[in-house]
Structures are given as structure tokens and as C-alpha cells.
Amino acid sequence: MFRLALKMLYGDVAKFIMLIGGLTVCSLLMTQQSGVFCGLMMWTTATIRNIDVPIWVCDAKVEQVNEVVPLRDVDVNRVRSVKGVEWAVPLYWGIIQTRLPNGAFQQVQLTGLDSATLVGRPPRMEKGTAEELRLPNAVIVDQVCVKKFKSKGLTLKVGDVFEINDKEARVVGICKAEQSFMGQPYVYTTYERALEYAPPQRKQLSFILVKPRADTPASEVVARIREVPGLAAFTAKDFADQTMGWYFKYTGIPISFGTVVVLGIIVGIAIAGQTFYLFVHENVRHLAALKAMGAGNVLLAEMVFLQAFVVGIAGYGLGTGLTAMLGAKFMTLGEPPFFLPWQVLAFAGGIIVFICLFAAGIGLIKVFRAEPAVVFR
Amino acid sequence: MSVAAEKNTAIRTRGVTKSFGRGESAVKALKGVDFDAHCGELIMIVGPSGCGKTTFLSVLCGTMRADEGSIEVFGTDIVHLGTGTLTAFRGQNVGFIFQQFNLIPTWNIVENASVPLLINGASRRTAETAARTLLAEIGLGARLSAFPSQLSGGQQQRVAIARALIHEPRLLICDEPTASLDAASGRKVMELLKGTACRPDRCVVVVTHDSRIFHFADRIAEMEDGVMKSVHKPGEYNPQYV
Numbered sequence A: 001m002f003r004l005a006l007k008m009l010y011g012d013v014a015k016f017i018m019l020i021g022g023l024t025v026c027s028l029l030m031t032q033q034s035g036v037f038c039g040l041m042m043w044t045t046a047t048i049r050n051i052d053v054p055i056w057v058c059d060a061k062v063e064q065v066n067e068v069v070p071l072r073d074v075d076v077n078r079v080r081s082v083k084g085v086e087w088a089v090p091l092y093w094g095i096i097q098t099r100l101p102n103g104a105f106q107q108v109q110l111t112g113l114d115s116a117t118l119v120g121r122p123p124r125m126e127k128g129t130a131e132e133l134r135l136p137n138a139v140i141v142d143q144v145c146v147k148k149f150k151s152k153g154l155t156l157k158v159g160d161v162f163e164i165n166d167k168e169a170r171v172v173g174i175c176k177a178e179q180s181f182m183g184q185p186y187v188y189t190t191y192e193r194a195l196e197y198a199p200p201q202r203k204q205l206s207f208i209l210v211k212p213r214a215d216t217p218a219s220e221v222v223a224r225i226r227e228v229p230g231l232a233a234f235t236a237k238d239f240a241d242q243t244m245g246w247y248f249k250y251t252g253i254p255i256s257f258g259t260v261v262v263l264g265i266i267v268g269i270a271i272a273g274q275t276f277y278l279f280v281h282e283n284v285r286h287l288a289a290l291k292a293m294g295a296g297n298v299l300l301a302e303m304v305f306l307q308a309f310v311v312g313i314a315g316y317g318l319g320t321g322l323t324a325m326l327g328a329k330f331m332t333l334g335e336p337p338f339f340l341p342w343q344v345l346a347f348a349g350g351i352i353v354f355i356c357l358f359a360a361g362i363g364l365i366k367v368f369r370a371e372p373a374v375v376f377r
Numbered sequence B: 001m002s003v004a005a006e007k008n009t010a011i012r013t014r015g016v017t018k019s020f021g022r023g024e025s026a027v028k029a030l031k032g033v034d035f036d037a038h039c040g041e042l043i044m045i046v047g048p049s050g051c052g053k054t055t056f057l058s059v060l061c062g063t064m065r066a067d068e069g070s071i072e073v074f075g076t077d078i079v080h081l082g083t084g085t086l087t088a089f090r091g092q093n094v095g096f097i098f099q100q101f102n103l104i105p106t107w108n109i110v111e112n113a114s115v116p117l118l119i120n121g122a123s124r125r126t127a128e129t130a131a132r133t134l135l136a137e138i139g140l141g142a143r144l145s146a147f148p149s150q151l152s153g154g155q156q157q158r159v160a161i162a163r164a165l166i167h168e169p170r171l172l173i174c175d176e177p178t179a180s181l182d183a184a185s186g187r188k189v190m191e192l193l194k195g196t197a198c199r200p201d202r203c204v205v206v207v208t209h210d211s212r213i214f215h216f217a218d219r220i221a222e223m224e225d226g227v228m229k230s231v232h233k234p235g236e237y238n239p240q241y242v
């Protein structure tokens, strides 16, 4: 009977395609939008993973990593004197204008590393080494920078020169880094040189990067640094969580993506639910005939559920498959952001199951109500 | 009534009533039907349109519940069966032939004919083998992979006959089996019913108002306005309502 239930479903080609199409669009909207949303959320914390240190110290007013409230240089020493700190180094982190030899401008994320230790060095070097940052006027650019400059007419190679705030910057290496939220390319240099490039300000230290001693838990060191007036400290994980939480709370991003996801769910329920109802409605006479011939409600319910879940699984497979293909394309292009954790897939699967249950449920009410005697009409 | 007579009784109803709707607009379709049918006979129920024939068939085979009265089918009191038991009872003991054929359009004729066996739990292989054999017997052996819409009305009704007989039910219920067919196809269908379906242990009930097929009946019961009026031999019957 189950094979015949499926034949009944495939037999109505128009509705079969409608059903699968509706559920495909629904899964596609849900997973694709959630994927872009998760990717965007990942971008907000890319800096934390690029720099990759156990503890971040910042001004007490700072709530997330993309917001900089400068500290005084002496604060580095205040942190170094906290018990349990193995080392503490300064980081400059600011958006700044560069000028290409052909006169074009490009904003970059200037990252100034402690010159002695190079803590926070680029995660992956493609050309050159991080140590070469110690050479005069040396900078390392990331692949996004290469791409952006290229679009403005300069194919960056090691040895090329451009200007940051009218001062010379010479490329000694090219690296790969995770893309930041604002999308500006990374330009690495030393802390001291970053201050030369940056417009002069009273306070210029963006963050202090800290490693706790092996015998002291990071959380303990964080708690001690927080006791220093005017300073806040986070473990890398807490800082990332707090940053994502901040974007969740203070930006319209979750709402705009959430709207599309909800729209997807509504589309799924409306199209799939209604089409399936019509499908059952049109077949109710046949189902009643089966009932007259001795098919019980349980058997009929199993048939209807099978029909609903076959279209559900097909739609989910197609929708998530399309999302995966789009996602793969996005990831090779670098934007829009894309990250698809298994939770999103599970959530979308759950919604599809719910829609199928709902569609089969309203269909079943019709089947259960059908009097077998209608076959004589 | 003697034991022998009881054994021979296929259907026995007393005082069956059925109304549709409530209050002033209620329609009393059956007003106390007494009816007997025997094993081995083909009995026709005739009467004017709207006199309650279909309603009576429905309560007789248990697709609809009667309001009052007793209904015994092969000794089973179906009035007091629960819904699940009644459904299973229909599945095992009743074959149906409808005016509208009620074949499922997306299934080929072998699949359509095998359904009652599948419902009763037979394997697909057993059911389809039996369906092929039976369809070949009734002259559709060359069209086994056809879908209902590819067949003529008469051929579709023959598929329905195969479906009704495949699980060898003891009661065959036919509601206007020839009403959608031309005279020649109708006669063919009736010949098939008479030749294949009638067996000593089976009772065939045919509702019709097609006087061209009256001579196929062993007995004719005339219904009028919700009651059984009289029973006749086919040769002696001259319907007044036609």
C-alpha cells in the first residue's frame, strides 16, 4: 500500500512539484539566510580569532571588539604588574586611509603589533615572514587588501610601495586572515610604526594582549585585571560571545534576517500546507473508497504521513543542497559572509518536520471525516 | 426458522431506519426496511430515484450506520460491531462495485485490482499475481499495464469487478453497475457478474433501475419511499414506476 501511496503522490505531477518547490524554497530561505547571518556574526569576531591571544584588556567602557576606546601607554605596565600575568603587549587597532601610487584611496584596518614579540602576528603567511615587519617601513597585507588594491589598479607584490597618511609603507609579506565585520583589509605593521602612521592623539593604545601564567587560570587573571581602575578584561571566548551578543542586541541584523527566516517558514506552511490539503481533498474520494474496502484510519494515516514526509525530505534535501552550493560559492568569493553550523540544519529540519506534520494533520482531518459511504454518490 | 434455512440466509434486516439531517429539514430515507437475501442468489433492489436504495446498500455493507433496526450479514450482527471491527469485516467479506467505478487514476489496473488483498495484508507479489490472473480471466489480459483512463467505461467496470472479487468476499454490493455504460457494455458486465461472481456461498446484491438487466436477477425486490414493497421473480415483474 505504501508504494501505491507514493504513486498517488507522484501521479499528480503539478501538485508534487508545487509541494517540493514550496518546501525547497522554505528550506532554502531558512538555511541560506541563517547561514549568511551566522557568517556575519562570525565576521564580527574575526579579529579575536586572527589575533588569537588568551586574554584581551581594554577600556572599561568597551563592550565589543570592534569598538575602540584608547588606553594610555602606561596601562601596559599596570597590567604587567598584575599577579598571574605571564606577558602583556600593546596592540594598535584602527581604521586608516591609504593612498595608492596611482592616487586612489583605500581604507584599511591598521594592526600594530608589539615589535619585540610580534604577538598577534598574521595567522597564515602566504609570502614573506612576520619577522620582516621589523624592517624599515615594512607592512604585511592580507589577501583582501590585494584584491581591493587590484580593483583600484594596483597588483600588489612583495616590494611594492604605497602611502599611509603620506608616509611610505613597503609590502614585505602577504598573509591570509579571516575577514573582518566592516570588510576593511588588514595591514599589519609594528606598534611603534602604527603610531607614526596614525593621526596623533592623546591616547593611542587600542588593546592590551595578555597571556596568563601556566599555573593561573585565565578567568582568575581576568578578574584581577578588572580590579585595576578603568580597565576591562575578557578571555577570548567571553569577548567573542559578548561581541556577538552586542550585535544581537544593538543592531537590526537579527531582526532583518529573522524576518526572512520567518517568511520562509510562512511560505513553507502556506504553499506546502495548502497544496497538500488540496491534494488530499482531491483524493478524498479515493481514500474513502479504500476505507469502504476495509482500509482502517491507521493505514490511511500512515499513507498520508508517508506522502507528506517524502515531499518534506525531498524539499529539505533540495533546499539545503542549494544553500550548500550557494554557500560554497560565497566562501570562494569571500562575501557575502557564510557559515552554516549543524544547529541551523537541525533547526530547518525541525521546521520542515513541523510543516509536514501540520500539512498531513489537516489532510488527515479530512480523511478521518470522510464517510466511506460517499463512494456511492 | 429451520437450521437449514438459517444456513442459507446471507442477509437479514428488520426495521432498518435512517434519517439525514435534523429537525424540520430531516429526510427519512429508510423507514423500516425488512429484507432477506440468500446464499447463491443475485438479488436486485429496484425502485424510483430517491427511494433509498443507495442508503440501504450503505447500511447493509456497513459503510454507514443505521439509526435503528437489526442487520445480520452471514450471521454477524454488524450493527453492534465497533468501527475498527466493522472496517475489517468489510475488508474481508464485502466486494464493491460502484456506478462511478472509483478506480484510482494514478494506479494501473493490476494495482487497482490488487488493493483489497493488500488491505487484508497480502504481499505485493501475491496480490498482483492474483490480480493479473483474474484480469486475464475477465478478458483484460492484454491491457495489464494500462491506467483506468486508457480504458473504456465497460473495461473500467470490469477492472472494478476484478477488484471486487479478488479477495473472494461472500457479499458483493453493486450500486447501479450499468448506469454509466451503454447497453452492450452493460450487458457484458452483467454477464460477467452472473458468470463469475455468483457462487453457492456468495450473495450478490445489485441496485439498479435499468430494466434491460432485470432478467439477470434471481429475485427482484422493489423499494418505494424507504420501505421494501414486494419481491418478484424476474419474469413476473413489471415495474410500475418506470
Ligand SMILES: Nc1ncnc2c1ncn2[C@@H]1O[C@H](COP(=O)(O)OP(=O)(O)O)[C@@H](O)[C@H]1O
Pocket: B020, B021, B027, B028, B029, B047, B048, B049, B050, B051, B052, B053, B054, B055, B056
Ligand atoms: N448524505 C445524505 N444527506 C442528506 N440526504 C441524503 C443523503 N443521502 C441520501 N439522502 C436522501 O435520502 C433519500 C434517499 O437517497 P438514496 O438512498 O440515494 O436514493 P436512491 O439511491 O434510491 O436514489 C433521498 O431523498 C436523498 O436526497
Ligand SMILES: [Mg+2]
Pocket: B053, B054, B055
Ligand atoms: Mg442511488
